[in-house]
Amino acid sequence: MTLGNRVSVITRTCNRPKMLERALESVAMQTWPHKEAVVVNDGGASVAELVDRFRDRMDIVLLEFDPSDKPGRCLAATRGIEAGTGDWIAYLDDDDLWFPNHLELLMTAAVTTGKQVLYTDANKATEEPDGAGGYRVIKVEPGPSEDFSRAGFYAGCYIHLSTFCHHRSVFVDHGGFDPALPVLEDLDLFYRYSFDHAFHHIAQVTAQFSVRTDRTNAITAMRKEFLDTNAMLAEKYLSLAVHDLMTWLREGRDQINGLYHAVTDLTRRVTELERRLEREEEPSS
Incomplete structure (x- = not known):
């Protein structure tokens, strides 16, 4: 298989324009030139004006869904992948960010190793409301850094979606995110993609994910759903x-x-x- 080098960056968003702008800025700053941003607005207020400000810096695709036709997190990601033109798929949650070398490290490793599924490491940033409608970072600490082990998923997911990248053919073979899952759709995806692929771990921090003290993260706001879904996936x-x-x-x-x-x-x-x-x-x- 001949592997191209264009990356589609999938970002789902819903009513978080300040966070989305920060995420897109980190995509625009990537040293890897062969990229496109695919923003999927999952039923929120329009972000067309915000997205347009980036069009002179990178290729960008915007999909906007009306609240009455809101696809949900899983289908939103899948629609984004389908709308993209990249040979590779990378993910960036709208409340996360990448360091400028993120895509370049992934694509360089993809060429040198021949692997079709790769991931890097990320820092964990704890944020609190800043009183002006935004958030400020109060602590940054290392996130997990583990080499690939499928059994490791049973102890807890050690890969963050915003560090994850795969060839489009893997999506074609194994599908996208399961819309039946309320949460942990990324862990389910990792399980399925590990059927045929040993993921390549790049032990370098190239991203930062956010955890907010006001419990607006899905993992804190939907704790019971996370626990129940994690148990279901382990059994599955x-x-x-x-x-x-x-x-x-x-x-x-x-x-x-x-x-x-x-x-x-x-x-x-x-x-x-x-x-x-x-x-x-x-x-x-």
């Missing part, structure tokens, strides 16, 4: 965990057997050497 993909466990057991057994044979062979060689030395030290008659 339990067969994968069993398969992975059996694979590890077999690999571990093979490694132990290999080590046993190596030690046995080394012991034999040492014994032979000791006997040879003993013979050479014996006085000649």
